Amino acid sequence: MRFLSLASRNLKEIYRDPLSIAFGVAMPAVFLILFISISKNAPIGIFTANGLTPAVAVFSFGFLTLFSAMLLAKDRESAFLTRLLTTPLTSLDFISAYILPFLPIAVLQITICFSIGSFYGVTINSNLLFAIIIIFTMALGCIGLGMIIGSLFTEKQAPGVSSIVIVFISIFGGCWMDLKMVGGIFGTIGYTLPFAYAIDAARAVLNGSGFFDIVTDFYWVLGYTLIFFFVGIFCFRWRTKG
């Protein structure tokens, strides 16, 4: 279980950087409280606890992309990864070690968002589990996306590119607006990417739809997650092949 040593190091690298926690966990929580409070007097459509909770959760996964890209790019450039590549670690060990540490952070983000959401009125029923499954799948996709960025870009470029992803999630995920209503180029781009599907599906199940009602949306999310992962693994192996 050599990869666990590296995974544990990667986790420490993340949580020992206070900005990571501030941006990845605290900021989305503040956003959620703020937006729910602002829209308290007009709780319609997406501006309800059921609408905002999945949106802020998916928005916060943009930071998973940022952290995972930064960690990988930094290691690649600092020769730390070179050192590790001379050890008996296999490709699978590396990939596991760079994915695993982000899972507890994703779980923490989801837990915080849904805890706050439930305090403000997110419907607690069996559908909550479906929403969490969809959202968690999107979190995995964002980690995979981070691997792609971290493998392809330098330590200085990776944060910039990841920030674009965060903005994309925010705009084209339909976090703060109903993409179906906006339509046009926003709608077209939004529904080509997985983020809007993840948010829509989670909103729908929280509002009472069954899992089979949103299964197509879920497949979009799952498909993109698999693509991000395979491309991420390919890029990582390509960049570390020498």
Add this chain to the structure above:
Amino acid sequence: MSNHEGENEYAIKTFGLTKTFGSRKAVDEINLAVKKGDVFSLIGPNGAGKTTIIKMLSCLLKPTVGTATIMNYDIKKNYSEVKRIIDVSPQETAIACHLTAWENLILMGGVNGLKKQETEKRAKKLIKLMGLTQRANEQVQKFSGGMQRRLSIAMALISDPPVLFLDEPTLGLDPQARRAIWEQIEHLKGEKTIILTTHYLEEADALADRVAIIRQGTIIAEGTPQELKENVYGMQTMIIKGQNIITADIQGLKKIYPNITVIDGGIKIEAQELIFDEIVDYLRSEGVKIEWISMKEPSLDDVYLRLTGEGVN
């Protein structure tokens, strides 16, 4: 196991090791044999191919042509086995900045598959050996460059590898930090086979059992530092400063030692063998008042200069 007939006394053997990047040959048909327990130094200027050799030997780069064996394991066919018996301290300091020195060592033990107890035991020993005891539990991003480099070397030692690659271990360090690292390498002499790349020639002179001088990817000379000085440079130098040294004295000496140059306030004599008494007696008999004499042994710098016509740095 490899098919190459690696004799047991050799830890590393290379067979026409070549690496090409596009049309540029970074390493060209290197043939080396490094005995177990030796410190073998690769010296040469930046871009000579030293790091590329290390990268091929540590399975980070595939040779374009040729191969090598490490403890009889072929680097092309048995890279998993090779990775278990080597460790590398890369040219750049390769440490995890947010971890403590202790955690960095435990991490390297873990990724090398050591048991926790064994790792901790070795980590304690290495922390002490590298003089990091006082700051073992501090995040290493606060360490000085010298301390980080010592930790980087310790991380390469945690798995107790029989073969160790130290790529420019003292690059950019101050003389005190460099000396501290030399001491640690000297401790390891005889226990581990060490490939040490450097472009500090005095470092190779002080530490290496054997030296290979590399230029543009090829080995241009190889031997012990003493052999290289004797065989390649083969010159002794004497500098004499004094009063009343006149042209006539120099001409007289030139009959025995033709290679004499006038320097500020004196002369410099170079020859394969200089007889101290003969020179001093001659100059005194000619009325020269000698104030200062220096006999200079050739250094690897001289060897390098002779071989390449340029300084290594």
